[in-house]
Amino acid sequence: MECPNGCTSSMKIVRVTRIFYRDNQPYVINDLEMYVCPECGSEAMPLHSARLVENVLNGRVKPIGQFSAPLFQSAQPT
Numbered sequence: 001m002e003c004p005n006g007c008t009s010s011m012k013i014v015r016v017t018r019i020f021y022r023d024n025q026p027y028v029i030n031d032l033e034m035y036v037c038p039e040c041g042s043e044a045m046p047l048h049s050a051r052l053v054e055n056v057l058n059g060r061v062k063p064i065g066q067f068s069a070p071l072f073q074s075a076q077p078t
């Protein structure tokens with residue numbers, strides 16, 4: 001896989017956790033394979049990952065569990 005920015009090194013496959021949103025609902029996908037360029041950090045999504053994301057967002061993949069994110073508040077109660 002060549003970097004779209006024309007870098008000399010080829011892009012590496014990495015597994016990442018990504019959050020996608022559909023109808024303001026977060027969908028978290030673990031171990032999603034992405035191409036990352038080691039030179040410029042540019043990312044590209046392989047076709048099989050794009051299909052997986054599409055299936056998840058369309059509800060065709062059953063979730064393995066619930067994801068809870070840390071919750072922050074801008075003002076501390078006194």
Ligand SMILES: [Zn+2]
Binds near residue numbers: 003
């Ligand atoms: Zn690059």
